Amino acid sequence: MDYFKFYDIPLSFCPDQNLVKKKFYELSKAYHPDFFVNEPEEKQQEILDLSTLNNKAFQTLSNPEKLLPYVLTEKGVLTEGEKYQLPQDFLMEMMEINEAIMDLEFEPDAQKQAELQKNVSAVEQTLNKELLSLTADFENTNEDVKAQKLAEIKDIWYRKKYLLRIRESIDKFAHRK
Structure with missing residues (x-):
């Protein structure tokens, strides 16, 4: 229900x-x-x-983390098992972060790790601001604009999921010391 x-x-x-x-x-x-x-x-x-x-x-x-995918699913925008393709520019940006994580595995450096976490946090903050602007008055938007906003919200949700995996990698590395 x-x-x-x-x-x-x-x-x-x-x-x-x-x-x-x-x-x-x-x-x-x-x-x-x-x-x-x-x-x-x-x-x-x-x-x-x-x-x-x-x-x-x-x-x-x-819970905002559960609410977002729930609403996207209810709106028919998000489906279980979907293979979503993140934009190439985002993947390139994340590739640089992933390379930095691998570098830290071979050459631990607390300062570089802190800088990496700061960079990931900055990307998350930007996504959260975009998400807030898209969802704030979503219900008052006309139907044509809603479809576009839903696509953008879905994209941000997938980006945030990707960043969560990166953050988990950084945390896992931090605990190995």
């Missing part, structure tokens, strides 16, 4: 977090399994399923 419909709130990249929290607590009370212990097993299972759905909805709608 669509989490936004379940919470009776509009689909959004930026849902009102106070409303999300309010709906979560409201439904937590309504679907708490302890209130249905004397009901038939079928009803108990239904309530348990609704309680589980409520927890998953809250975890997704209150």
Whole structure:
């Protein structure tokens, strides 16, 4: 089930977090399994399923890292197992960072590692700013522009996933010392 419909709130990249929290607590009370212990097993299972759905909805709608791919999936822009091709200029920029990581493996240097982390953080900050500008008033955008924005948001999501792997490589290297 669509989490936004379940919470009776509009689909959004930026849902009102106070409303999300309010709906979560409201439904937590309504679907708490302890209130249905004397009901038939079928009803108990239904309530348990609704309680589980409520927890998953809250975890997704209150976490920006889970919310973004969820909305993209709901909009039909992101599909599981998709082979997305990142832009060549981004891959070239990342190749330089990956080469720097390999250099650090052979010649550890705390200063170069800190500089590398700073460079990755700068790329992440730029992507986050772009993402914020694209998602901030997405719902108020006309349909023609929405399609373009969705494609750009999807691209940023894949770039952020790539950067996460790079950050994990840097962290793994840092822990080997």
